[in-house]
Amino acid sequence: PHDILSGNIIFNHTPNYAFVSNIFTDWRWLTIIFMFLFIFSLGFFLWKNLIKNNYNNSFLLLSWLALVLGGSYFISWFILSGDRSLVRRFDLGLAFIFIISMVYLMSFIFSKLNLYNILGKISLIVFLILFSWFGTMTYASGPDMRVVSQTEYEVAQYIWTTGYNEVETKNQKYCVLADTWVLLPLESLSQGNIVGGGFPIDYQFNQVDRVELFNKFLENPEKKDLEKAFSLTGAENCWYLEKLENLKEENIDKLTEIFVSQPKEIAGFAIWNIEIEK
Structure with a gap:
């Protein structure tokens, strides 16, 4: 499912996940x-x-x-x-x-x-x-995009209160590798301190590096991917989180080895955290 970018002035191609069947939309x-x-x-x-x-x-x-x-x-x-x-x-x-x-x-x-x-x-x-x-x-026809879920808000709140809330935030570097729908409430909770998880944002507000790393962690995580995350953000510690239902069992073991710690399970998410070796 996708949106028609051009010519969607009169009608719009609503994605399947946003389409709601009712008397006004059944006969298109x-x-x-x-x-x-x-x-x-x-x-x-x-x-x-x-x-x-x-x-x-x-x-x-x-x-x-x-x-x-x-x-x-x-x-x-x-x-x-x-x-x-x-x-x-x-x-x-x-x-x-x-x-x-x-x-x-x-x-x-x-x-x-x-x-x-x-x-x-x-x-x-x-x-x-x-x-x-x-x-x-x-x-x-409803909105094209979904809204932040309660679990995504809860896990963002956990990251902020556990990882950064007690720390001086001025001039601090952040590294939170997560889906956009988690980073949005995290940006709000941090009052704009953590934007895009701390990863670079281009002039079109895209985060190619973060998305690429996030997908790589999901498919085949490696130690060099974590090193790249530290390099891109300049942070001293880094968080990675994803829904447990989306993680393969073998990748959970790989991530546990890479982050040298067992994941915490919060609101259906697996969360890893590691500090940079000094």
């Missing part, structure tokens, strides 16, 4: 219908203001803004390459344009109807129901 084709409706409304909005010359300065400005944003979005995603730091911020702008164009289309339709007769009233009610359904369906 309704999203496609709304997508074409939004695209049609945008086309009508541009046609009315750029080709038919509506001469409304506000709508004319929004029309040109839609063309500029749409063109930039297409070029950045499908022609250029790289991190695309700017175009990722265009989603909200384009979503705003889509909403404006939809409201514009509806106002045009209602201007042709008599809202005081039965047909006009039914049309208004149907529009309100459909628009409300679409909005609810969007939020009902």
Whole structure:
């Protein structure tokens, strides 16, 4: 399961672990219908203001803004390459344009109807129901990412209170090799002292070295991996923790040998700690 990075303005590819089945999400084709409706409304909005010359300065400005944003979005995603730091911020702008164009289309339709007769009233009610359904369906799909679990918070609290809370934290180096979902509450508990477990963070907030070491410890831990962790962080002691259910029996033995200590079991996690040899 993964997210669609480009074009997820109207609908999003929700991962399996975040998908919640309910009346609003069981039949997903309704999203496609709304997508074409939004695209049609945008086309009508541009046609009315750029080709038919509506001469409304506000709508004319929004029309040109839609063309500029749409063109930039297409070029950045499908022609250029790289991190695309700017175009990722265009989603909200384009979503705003889509909403404006939809409201514009509806106002045009209602201007042709008599809202005081039965047909006009039914049309208004149907529009309100459909628009409300679409909005609810969007939020009902749930978040893409999970939240920190109680056990992850507890083990982060253990690391902070046991390993660092009683120690002077100013200018201290840290080494906590763990999953991101443990490091997030640890950063909060340490009031921002332990960020990313103490490992290097690049300009895109990635931690390639930490992730690589974490996966290596999970698959085939070696003494040199621990030495690399000390080298990257500059810390005097290092923690490694992972859920017991994810650890192979033979790797638990290897880790125990590398850290020269038996693991502590806290909230379903195995935790090792070692100080650098001086």
